[in-house]
Amino acid sequence: MYSQEQREGFIRVYETLKLYKRITPKKLNGEESIDKQNIIKDLYVDLLPNKGIIRKLLSDETFILLGRRGTGKSTLFARAQYDIITQRKNLSAYVNAKSVVDDMKFQNNSLNIPDLEGVLESEQLGRLLLIKKFLNDLFESIVVELKREEQNLFEKITSRFRDNRIDSLIKRIEDKIENPDILNINSIVSKQTRETETTNKTKSAEAGATGSTSANGVKDALVKIYAKAGYKKEIASGLENESLNIFAKLFNVGDIISDIKQLLDITSRDKLYIFIDDFSELTEGDMELFYQTLLNPIYNSARDEIVLKIAAYPGRITYGELEAGKYDSIQIDAFELYGQNIVEIERKSSDFIRRLIKNRISFYCKTTPDTFFDTSEHSMEEYYLLLFEASMNIPRTLGHILSQCYDNVVSYDKKITKSDILNAVEMVYRKITKTYFDKEHKSQGVYKEKLDVYTQHNLIEALCEMALELKVELPKTNNQHFSKLEYAHSSHFQIRAELVSFLESLEFNGLVHKVSTIAPKSTKNKKANIDVFIYAFDYGLCQFNKILYGRPERTSRYSKYYQQRRFDLSETLINTLSSNKKIVCKNADCGAQYDINELPMIEQFDMMCRKCYQKTCEVDYDESITELVKENLKKAQFTKEELDILQVLEMYVVTSTNFKAYPLEIGQELDISYQLVSRIARGLIDSELVIRKEDKTNNNRPYYEITEKGKKTLSTILEI
Template identity: 40%
Template sequence: MDIKGFKHAVDTLKLYHRIKNDDLNVASYDDADDIIEELYVDLLPNLGIHEQMLTNETTFLIGRKGTGKSTIFARVQHTIRKEKKNLSVYINAKSVHELSKVSNISTDLRALEGVLNKEEIRRLLLLRNFLYAFEDSLLEELKYEKYGFFEKISNRFRDKKLQTCINELKKLIEEPELINISNAIHQQDTSTYTNEAINEIKVALQNSGVNYKGSLKHGNTQEKQTSNILARYFNMANIIDNLKKIIEICGRNKMYIFIDDFSELEKEDMISFVDAIISPLYHLAKDFINLKIACYPNRIYYGDLDIGKYKNIYIDIFHIYGKQNITALEKSAIDYTKRIINNRINYFCSSNVEDYFDTTRTSMEDYYKLLYYGSMNITRVLGHILHYCWLTNISQNKKINKQAIEEACEQYYLDYTKNYFDKSRYSKGIFDDKLDIFVQENLLEALIKEAQKNKIRLKNTDNSYFKDLDVVPTSHFMVSSELENLLGSLEFNGFIHKVNELASKGDSNSRKKNATNSIYAFDYGLTIHEKIKYGKPEDKDSKFYQQRAFDYTQLVLSTLMNNKKIICQECGKEFPIEELDILQRFKMKCDNCSNGICKIEYDRQLKQEVQAHIETAIWSPDELEIIYSIYLLSKNTKGDKVTATLIAQEIDRTHQFVARRCKELAEAGFVLRNGHTPFVYSLTEKAIETLKHMNLIS
């Protein structure tokens, strides 16, 4: 049994970031680039996802956290370098976003502080930092000569023509038109041009009347003019012309721009980012630039991109495997789990995969099924589950058994999923956002209670699917597909997972002729913790999941109606909560009166409870995330020093961001900084007691 190899394999699975040299114990960029080809496991046969990402169109790669979007990007970039036909650039939007929060405004733009507010300044910094990141990534790619970027230009590091273009690009990025406006303000220039420019920038940064979810009327001239304002002040048209020259000089056909963690941007930042950067690249450079953007479901802003001329690729299990039935989905998903486990163990370990599992009572196929249930094809979750198994079994020279996996699934649920509500409850935040989180918690509790009641009640019914069972499995439930948006937050945060969609049996509650129901599964770790039996009996077919007793549509509606309502502020008309998605598409305009705008109104008692928590909160969400990760890392790692880098890997932040926050937390008496740079962090008794008070630890 190769204990170290198994740990290394598992650690690469649970990474929160794109695989780097340090993760693979390799010294050079070249070696890491080769290894990614060996470690990559595609969700589809014949590299199906990989091949779709290489098409000549703007593509949004959509999946929840941990589904492998960054790894897909890395693999596609490897192919681009290897084929020597195109250039590629990679930017992590989240890292750029964090930098904009902690960096100070440069001297050449400081005069803008007199005319723009703090948030507007930060948003301009975000856009400028993105262009800096783009410049750095492109220059790094041009230096990367293994695949011969310069073989057609005299094989030198750069010839004079390319160097000229690079210098022009640097100047365009580092000296935007925005600097001229700042200089004019500094010189107290009150000309019409300066005043108009300031007003234009302020309007563009306010993003007034834009639908964040991208369901606006695409192609509207006024919207395109608005989106071009910021682009103009950042020299985007000239930058695009320059990129075309660089592509031609390097003898390449196109440039692929990979933008990772796009949905980590805040709402207003996302809109500014798309309007100022993405939109010009899309409209002015679509013939020679391909945009590839990684994002989360329901957190996408398309701006004025043309409908039908970009592609959405979804990589969550339902969209990949669930178009037929649950049985087919499970077969494909289990196969993926098997392929990725075998791939990592074969690469990092000197032992076979069977050497790590106790097969005296449980077959390897059953282990793969259990690990699929626990991870739902979310690679990062699979890595964490196997890490717990390493801690409890492999590190002690014991093979993994069924109990170890089940305990690992439950522990992951307790450490990373369940505490989502407690962390939201006890941290600072926006009132409306926290209200909705409380509503989601109430909804989850209602769903769990119904499942717990049904596991006993249903066995006493006449239904042939239930009556011969001692305990009925109630891990799966149905709701009308019209309500999917209301369950989106629970699914995104890992409490439930969509696994199938089927035609409704004509329930009178649906207003649509071709109505469908969506089938969800509770998280496997949740079912273990809440003592809900998972799956279906082996002697029952998949129609087991479709029984009317599992239709929770009315339960969802009644629970939500008790917590929030949609009411027109003009005429007072109340709308059913299931019509929220439709209303949002029409900017919440009332269909009963001409001027009315509808708003969500929450239960008064709920609002009072949320307000009380906000007033007593002592940590921001980022601070609480860092403190809790220090606790988990101290508990779950053996011998690893808890540094800013390790914390950053755990919570998907930059180490600079973590180090700055830890310094502030140390000054407040919650964190100890031990030794010298890099500091090793631990929690004070004050922090431990606060976490206990929050019910985050026992």
């Protein structure tokens, strides 16, 4: 039924939608050379009409791009860089913050500053090495683009004098990055000393300012930054004045910025656009260090020449000295992007899914979507809406759904039906979304983080249990929306605005999704017209738990279906959290306790107790949870990253394609570097859970396969 081109093309459709990390022409089945960059342009589909997102990314303003994993932030950056490269007016550079962090875990790096290595602890040295690695990656990206320009579409630099100036400048910048200058910070350390010591001591300090003094200044400044970011174990001592530019001086950032401006002038470019991806993968303390060392100096002294574009997760980013009103931002999750109204979200999102699928199938399969979808009972518009609800406009999730459809339907020369999509959605939930809890519960990790994961698990189970109860009970009521139903659709629920922060983790991990806001009806003794949020359970979760998704019909009769008061699960949320954890003042003379729903307010005042006014409040968890976490941590044999790799390898086994699990492809699937994959895999190989092979048909390229022992180990951990 399908031609070879159509089968292979469909594989490319879902594989490119699933792509994690950096999108390149090579990953999209092209080549890396500049003349093959058009594939990025050809496959790009903007979330807004008239290239609305790309226009914002190409503006001259600092820009923050917010979105959950898989929403396409890296693709947007790649598309913006394509325009910069082809228009020949500016330069661009790309740095992935997560890759920088991953690479730091196994590379042997050095600051080349012996004075610091004798003063700083290994953890503090690691943080400064993080900055050095970031600078290296940033400048390497600039050099790669310059070389690509010379060799391909851009004007060739014919003047030998100009060539020499560029080469000299590049070497100068590289030397400054490779050899930080601790003597640069003497003046800052001396100034701080003057502000904290007596006049006599000041004179002595100024007379004896040495590399050792500067090293101690670096250490104290690091302590201050991380204490500010909430790292209470590193208590600030000795410095009353924060040294906001001590690290910029250490790494010669001011000089490097001046050199970059000179480079722009020599190459006749107006601006340098710096794209920083996965910024939220940094810790809060590392974000603060990045701002003080790099981003603030760029923003404050070079914003006319250097434009920052940062991609991060909603709610997981700090903003340094970026001033409100002087930077732009946009959140690309459907709820935030399309107006917070469920009707508009469904209309605009299904249109995006339509454009996205038509584009990919046309490009790779040279046909139209109805070639693969059975339209005898459902139109393509109905399929697009269903695929939106199933993926929530997240291209990566859509790719996984279409992958299941290929394995179970297309590979057998059949057309995809609604039933096939629903089966695929449930399979994706069982194999990917649901296993989040299994892997967290049974892997090694940080005790307090594990406690919160158990609380989140209990919460989603309580909400599902209530949804199943409503499914049966609502048809027994006299409410006209339910009375004629055999079972009620109960996939959507309401949560009061002040409680939404407690669902952020579940939403981030794809278990629930915001889909609308409403002003609830006035109730006795309650204030009316306070917005509440409507959430939807993940479609796959609903399929797995037999919860009916959506509303009975898309007609005016059920237009206010989700606004019915019985769908308000705010009390369920409060009761579940209250039974799992509470806030306790640890002041021995106080001991006050507060309900967990007061946490957002108490956090605003740095965990201050309202009774004793000491900042000694902490979250205490139910004893049953703490004991369970302790027991599981004792039994845990693997890290979460090891379980992630085993899970990906198992997925390669069950797929109907013959793809091999190369380290690069595994890294793309897990959003980590291929070097980190290789390092983790060594331990799995030693445990006989994985074997390493070489692909004789591909220059002996190494790849991995899961062993039978690995499969059994994984099956005992994950309930799939």
